[in-house]
Every structure is written in C-alpha cells, then in structure tokens.
Amino acid sequence: MSKHDTILLNSMDHCSSIAVGIWDGSTPGIIKALNPHRHDHYTCMFVESGTLEVLFDLERLTMSAGTLFVCPPNQVHQIIKVVGATGYYISFEDRHLTESAKGALESSLADTWIVPLSSIEHAWFKSALDSMIKLKDMNGGSRMEVEQPLLSAIIAQAALSFESSLMEHSTKAGPRAVSIAKKFRNLVKADFRILKRPSEYAEKLHISVAHLNDVVKKVTGHSVSQLIQKELLNEAQRLLYYSEMTVKEISYHLGYQDPKYFIRLFTKKAGRSPSDYRKTYRPQPN
Numbered sequence: 001m002s003k004h005d006t007i008l009l010n011s012m013d014h015c016s017s018i019a020v021g022i023w024d025g026s027t028p029g030i031i032k033a034l035n036p037h038r039h040d041h042y043t044c045m046f047v048e049s050g051t052l053e054v055l056f057d058l059e060r061l062t063m064s065a066g067t068l069f070v071c072p073p074n075q076v077h078q079i080i081k082v083v084g085a086t087g088y089y090i091s092f093e094d095r096h097l098t099e100s101a102k103g104a105l106e107s108s109l110a111d112t113w114i115v116p117l118s119s120i121e122h123a124w125f126k127s128a129l130d131s132m133i134k135l136k137d138m139n140g141g142s143r144m145e146v147e148q149p150l151l152s153a154i155i156a157q158a159a160l161s162f163e164s165s166l167m168e169h170s171t172k173a174g175p176r177a178v179s180i181a182k183k184f185r186n187l188v189k190a191d192f193r194i195l196k197r198p199s200e201y202a203e204k205l206h207i208s209v210a211h212l213n214d215v216v217k218k219v220t221g222h223s224v225s226q227l228i229q230k231e232l233l234n235e236a237q238r239l240l241y242y243s244e245m246t247v248k249e250i251s252y253h254l255g256y257q258d259p260k261y262f263i264r265l266f267t268k269k270a271g272r273s274p275s276d277y278r279k280t281y282r283p284q285p286n
Helices: 028-032 099-107 119-139 144-165 167-173 175-191 198-205 209-220 224-242 247-253 259-270 274-281
Strands: 008-010 018-024 037-039 042-056 059-064 067-071 077-092 113-116
Touching: 018 028, 018 119, 018 144, 028 077, 037 077, 042 119, 042 144, 059 067, 067 144, 077 119, 077 144, 099 144, 113 144, 119 144, 175 198, 175 209, 175 224, 198 209, 198 224, 209 224, 224 247, 224 259, 224 274, 247 259, 247 274, 259 274
Parallel strands: 008 037
Antiparallel strands: 018 077, 042 059, 042 067, 042 077, 067 113
8 A cells, every 4th residue: 555545445245336235333344444545446334233433534423223314435434333234235336336326426415425214214124135135145146137226216216315314404504505506516526626716616507606605605604615614625535544644645635736735724613733733643653
C-alpha cells in the first residue's frame, strides 16, 4: 500500500459482483471491518439482533436490531463494537441494479442510508435476504437473471423506507426544491476539489446563487457554502486520520494551492490546526 493511501480498500469479486450472506461477531468479514476501510462497491447491512457501533467518516453511530444501512463506494467506515449483533449483508456493484434503483442511490441527499425498520419492513427484508441466499443453493451458484431483480427490489424498498423517514421535511420544501438539492449534492460530491464557490454550482445548475441557496437551505437546513465546506472538511479529516499524506499534500489534493490558506480554513472550521487534529485524534501505534 502506498504512502498516499493507507486506508484499506475492499474490492468485489468481479466475476459475480454480488455477495450475500449472514454475519455475526465472529464472521471474518466483520473482524476485518474492525479496521478502517472503504469499498469499491455498495454494501448493505441489516442488523437483525443485538447492537452494532460503526464509525462512518468519523461519525460514531449506534444501530440496534431492526436497522438497515447502505454504504456507498469509497466512504471510510469502521466497526467499533459488536454487542450480540447478527444480521445479513449484501455487497454489490450498481451495474446490477435497475435504472430506478440505481437512480435512488445516486440521487439521495444522504451519503449513507440508515433506516430504522418497522416490524413489517423488518420481516420483509429478512424474507428477501433469506431468498437471495437460498437462490445460490437452489441454482448451484450465482444466476444473475434471478438475483438482479431481487437485489433491485431490496434497494428500491430500502430507498422507499429511507425516504419515508424524511418525508415530512421534504414535503415542506416541495419536490422541485428536493430535486435541485439532490443535483447540487451530487455535484458537490463529484467536484468539491475543483469547484469551491456557490456561484460555480449555480452556473452548472442554470439557476441564480440566491435561488440555489434558498432551495438548499429549505431542504437541508444548511447553506450552499456550509455544505461545500463540510465535504472538504470531511475529506481533509479522513486523510489526516487515515493516511500518511502531509498537510501540504492534503492541501494540494483538495485543490488548495496555498497550504497556509487551507490550514487557516481547516482551523476555523475544525477548531484546531490540521497537525493538531492528527496528533489529537489519530490512534497511536501499539
């Protein structure tokens, strides 16, 4: 692994590109996930019993029984604690999804879907995941023509369950506003290293800066500038925590040619300098 990428990358077996199974605290994949890592694919996990504590991009979240979560590619996460937890997992590439299911993943306002399931949803997801596992046994291996539709159904239902939990806030903003906010969010994720100003995003969306700010504020509760800076800060924190890149290298990587400006910006937003942040939060070697 190179000096500039010390975060473990877990890759799919591209022969199948869909993996599904049952896990508990002793499963090799769960033990491996106790270290910081990212995937080159999507991962969906269903906590059927117990409690799972996970660090998503340095945000610590506790998920109890009946929680479903879907992680996108390249997000850094780490399992912190497994307390009697068991459940199911699916790892997949988006090329195996229907266009509607793929669109739901790509257009969501959230990086990670964390969905507390109702009893009816809990039973449905358990049944669907069991069915995917049994398909391999029934067919003597992977058969995409039957696995793909079921995978798409699981992801589409996860999107519906997730969106329903956000419905009240989204309804107040209106569907047009939500659509613009989603497009803005996708642009930020793709171009935050290049585009730093709200006006650059407004130009790409063919709307005024004032209108973009108004819409994004209504839907997310944050201004356009805050969300751009949040994406930059998150990536800077990931690199300081997980990588061996110097502060100057991180500055250049994030599109800041003046490291001193980057240090001032980071210090203002994080409350401490990049070097101090790394020294304070990064785990020390045993």
